[in-house]
Every structure is written in structure tokens, then in C-alpha cells.
Amino acid sequence: MTTRQSTLAGLLAVIAVTLGPSLIVRGSPRPSLPPCPWDCADFDGVVAVPDLLALLSQWGLPGSCDFDGGGVAVPDLLKLLANWGVCPP
Numbered sequence: 001m002t003t004r005q006s007t008l009a010g011l012l013a014v015i016a017v018t019l020g021p022s023l024i025v026r027g028s029p030r031p032s033l034p035p036c037p038w039d040c041a042d043f044d045g046v047v048a049v050p051d052l053l054a055l056l057s058q059w060g061l062p063g064s065c066d067f068d069g070g071g072v073a074v075p076d077l078l079k080l081l082a083n084w085g086v087c088p089p
């Protein structure tokens with residue numbers, strides 16, 4: 001992990017803690033055939049803040065935002081950020 005990635009992950013973790021658990025969407029069972037795996041919180045077809053907060057709330061654990069298995073970690077965060085926005089059709 002680069003210093004920049006580490007700083008970003010730390011900043012995002014601080015944001016999640018600051019916003020509080022009431023704003024963090026926990027992972028929920030995924031409906032069949034989602035439009036994209038990075039839409040991992042509300043399954044609305046957009047990768048956005050709720051998905052990021054869900055990912056952070058699942059940090060180190062398996063969940064709907066664990067795209068490659070082994071628990072949510074930096075590679076999952078980077079994949080979510082790289083796919084930010086409207087999911088492909």
C-alpha cells in the first residue's frame with residue numbers, strides 16, 4: 001500500500017466513524033445478478049457514498065463489499081473507487 005492509499009483509507013475510516021453507525025449501511029443479502037458488484041449496499045445501480053460506507057463498515061470482514069474474498073481490505077476499496085458512478089448496463 002502506498003502512502004497515498006494509506007492516507008485515503010485512514011481518511012475514509014475517520015469519515016465513517018464521524019458520521020456514526022446510524023449512517024453506515026450494513027451489508028445485506030445481495031439480490032440475484034446485481035448490475036455490478038461494487039453497488040454493494042443499496043443495489044440502486046450507482047456506486048456512491050452508501051456503498052463506500054458499507055465497505056468501510058465491513059472492513060476486515062466478509063460481506064457484500066468483499067469483492068475478492070478474504071475480508072474487505074484495500075483492494076476492495078480501490079475497486080469500489082475505480083468503479084464510482086453509474087453501473088454499466
Ligand SMILES: [Ca+2]
Nearest residue numbers: 039043044046
Ligand atoms: Ca449503490
